[in-house]
Amino acid sequence: MRVIVCFNLQLFFFSLSAPEYEGENYVLAETGTATVLSVEGDVDAELQERMTFKEFHGKRDEQKLLSYEKWSDESEYSSGKMISASQVEYHGELNENNQSEKRKVELSVLNKLKKGQEVAIEKVIYRIVGWANYRQGSYSWIEYRLLSRSGNKEHWLVVEPQGNEYVLSLFKQVANKKVSLNVTNSQAKYKNKTYNIEETGKAMVIRSSGDVDFDPNERVEFTDFTNEKKEILSKEQWSDGVEYSHGRILSDADFDLLEIYSPPFWKNEKVKKTIMISCIAVIAVFFFALSEGFIRFPQATIEKQMKGSTMYEEVTNVTFKDPSKTKSKIYKSDLSVDQTCENLIELDPERILYVTTDKENIEQGEKMIQTKKETVLIYIGDDGVTYIQVFPNKDYQNSYSSYHAGNHSRLRSFYVNSRNWGNNRETSSQPKVYSDGVIERSIDTSYYSGNVASARQNSINARKQDGGGTGFGK
Known part of the structure; x- marks a missing residue:
């Protein structure tokens, strides 16, 4: 039971978004609308009159209250404080319906507290977020996990039956390094502080619910230590480690049940389970489709992978002499032309359309990799360095420009011949010869086909074998 004492304030006392009054900061606790259902005595309210309200709780002292009420004709502000029933002094005649003593909560009620129930313990308001039921032989007790309303400070409320009575205690976990034995x-x-051993035993979690981390039939070995002030230090040995918690016995005056808190619908256990099962089903279908190739994520282009590799160094850009002013990037490699070509095939094998090379100089001759997005030319420069030229997958026959090519006209002729064959390879099985300016040369279209097929199969197998698992535990 709680009693709220309020006092009227001036209109300008606080901001509705971040209220502050008499040095105390307040946080929003509740908003809503209300209707006057009955009126009696000297009060300024009309039957069925409606108003909206906002209630704020003190950030440091949760018992302090601020209230804002907006009526049809004016707004009212008030300050108040939440007090316990034991602080109220009654000066009338006592009867069965009004008592000056605080009513003790029944054991049957404490054993059936639900998730969302709020309790007040020594002026701090907590919300129950879960519970666990322990058994030691024929004896059983319940521990409720609590989170404070003002934050996420965790405590445990322990309810231990003693016949028809009970003992209440409040615990919080402490760091292992702060305890010594x-x-x-x-x-x-x-x-x-020194604590002496009081009790040891073994117990088993027989049931649990809500936001608690327990497995069915999980076992624990516990040792309770107490000091002269009846404070309790508890050691719990679980399968995955040791936990310490510090607590104290509560009196009836320290504890009170508050109104039931109704969480949003998406926090309902059944709704959460339905959402979780649906998500797992969607994820399973997604990974199945991914493994079977129904879904494919775009791979990084060869050029992007080269930029992220230490094997290749970006040298410059070359602008083609056409209206589009297309830029092609130039990289260099310490590998041979043949080794560079094989390495680049590995980067994007599934998008490669074809690879052509100089048939007369199969290893050191110029090479072209054609993908669905890029054209990649590999050649020896006039300085003996292996260069890679990358540009979009378009025809630039009349405007093609190279960088440090040992024989620019031969490289351009190779590029044009390879592109022409690629564009017409469905109708022409053999590419035309091309000239290096002195003699005619031939293009080989099958030398790297085995490398491409092998790299493509390895990529597919790797994608199918990629996977993961989900593990749950304490």
């Missing part, structure tokens, strides 16, 4: 493990120290 003596040689016999009978005494522990935490924050310069």
